[in-house]
Amino acid sequence: MYQRLIEHLTTAVLLLDGALRVRWLNPAAEALLAVSLGRVQGSCLECLAGVNGEVADVLTKARVEFHPFTQREAVLRLSSGDTITVDFTVTPLSDDELLLEIEPRDRLLRISREEALIARQETIKVLSRGLAHEVKNPLGGIRGAAQLLERDLPDPQLAEFTRIIVEEADRLRDLVDRMLGPNQPERHTPLNIHKVLERVRTLLLAEQPLVSIQRDYDPSLPEPIGDEAQLIQAVLNVARNAVEAMSESATADPQLTLRTRARRQFTLGAERHRLVCEVAIIDNGPGIPPQLRETLFYPMVSGRAEGSGLGLSIAQSILHQHQGLIECDSEPGRTEFRLLMPLDAAS
Numbered sequence: 001m002y003q004r005l006i007e008h009l010t011t012a013v014l015l016l017d018g019a020l021r022v023r024w025l026n027p028a029a030e031a032l033l034a035v036s037l038g039r040v041q042g043s044c045l046e047c048l049a050g051v052n053g054e055v056a057d058v059l060t061k062a063r064v065e066f067h068p069f070t071q072r073e074a075v076l077r078l079s080s081g082d083t084i085t086v087d088f089t090v091t092p093l094s095d096d097e098l099l100l101e102i103e104p105r106d107r108l109l110r111i112s113r114e115e116a117l118i119a120r121q122e123t124i125k126v127l128s129r130g131l132a133h134e135v136k137n138p139l140g141g142i143r144g145a146a147q148l149l150e151r152d153l154p155d156p157q158l159a160e161f162t163r164i165i166v167e168e169a170d171r172l173r174d175l176v177d178r179m180l181g182p183n184q185p186e187r188h189t190p191l192n193i194h195k196v197l198e199r200v201r202t203l204l205l206a207e208q209p210l211v212s213i214q215r216d217y218d219p220s221l222p223e224p225i226g227d228e229a230q231l232i233q234a235v236l237n238v239a240r241n242a243v244e245a246m247s248e249s250a251t252a253d254p255q256l257t258l259r260t261r262a263r264r265q266f267t268l269g270a271e272r273h274r275l276v277c278e279v280a281i282i283d284n285g286p287g288i289p290p291q292l293r294e295t296l297f298y299p300m301v302s303g304r305a306e307g308s309g310l311g312l313s314i315a316q317s318i319l320h321q322h323q324g325l326i327e328c329d330s331e332p333g334r335t336e337f338r339l340l341m342p343l344d345a346a347s
């Protein structure tokens with residue numbers, strides 16, 4: 001009866017001997033570690049060494065000191081090459097038996113990160129609206145006063161200065177409008193996401209013909225519901241950022257990959273969706289500086305000398321309007337932005 005209970009736990013449970021060889025593991029452990037009991041019974045699990053050997057060190061310490069230990073957010077590298085983040089507890093049962101309980105943390109960490117992204121996006125929207133109100137009102141007064149002054153100036157050469165005031169006031173107004181994101185009414189209809197990506201690819205090749213743009217599409221992907229024009233703008237903002245970053249850093253053999261996938265039973269923020277559309281934009285550029293990663297989607301934050309810092313903020317705002325969000329992972333030589341939005345309504 002006890003074995004049946006353990007076999008039906010969602011927590012991964014392993015029984016190891018004193019040499020850290022596997023005696024038994026439950027189905028949850030098989031699923032988590034991507035192994036089968038028949039294949040690994042009696043052998044050492046290489047993934048239990050952890051990326052830095054920290055897991056094996058804790059197991060050995062528990063056996064030697066005969067004392068339970070818990071490790072938070074340890075990283076395991078699976079036989080497939082993937083890594084997972086876990087919490088684990090090891091309990092010595094005897095001189096030759098260790099009980100290991102493993103709880104995956106990746107999904108919880110991702111949900112926490114996504115909730116923080118959504119909360120920051122809401123804060124940014126509130127701040128941007130307040131800023132727009134405070135800036136646009138005096139700008140309208142400045143512009144109107146400059147136009148009245150221009151009519152009363154006797155010297156046409158002096159009118160040139162008032163025109164500069166009007167043009168700069170208009171430029172600042174447009175900048176504030178861009179910070180607020182799209183202001184057109186949304187027209188959400190079923191759309192072909194690959195048509196959106198092909199439009200972006202055509203625009204990028206016209207601007208940067210030296211960049212190689214690869215396609216990796218899932219033709220079975222259902223049609224999402226959304227505003228085609230806004231999604232083109234969101235994908236273009238992210239992809240153009242990547243292309244310009246590679247150009248400014250003089251990346252050798254610059255490559256951009258546009259990839260689509262369907263993700264099943266995926267959580268966006270606090271809501272779990274049966275099916276989610278993932279559009280990945282991957283480049284081999286210099287990567288995003290670590291100090292910018294937490295503020296990447298804030299307005300006016302840019303890692304490029306010529307960047308306005310609005311492209312990613314606007315893209316995140318558009319995905320938020322589609323009940324989705326944008327995630328990013330970056331290291332030198334590979335940066336991946338993932339645009340995620342639910343497909344529940346489409347499927």
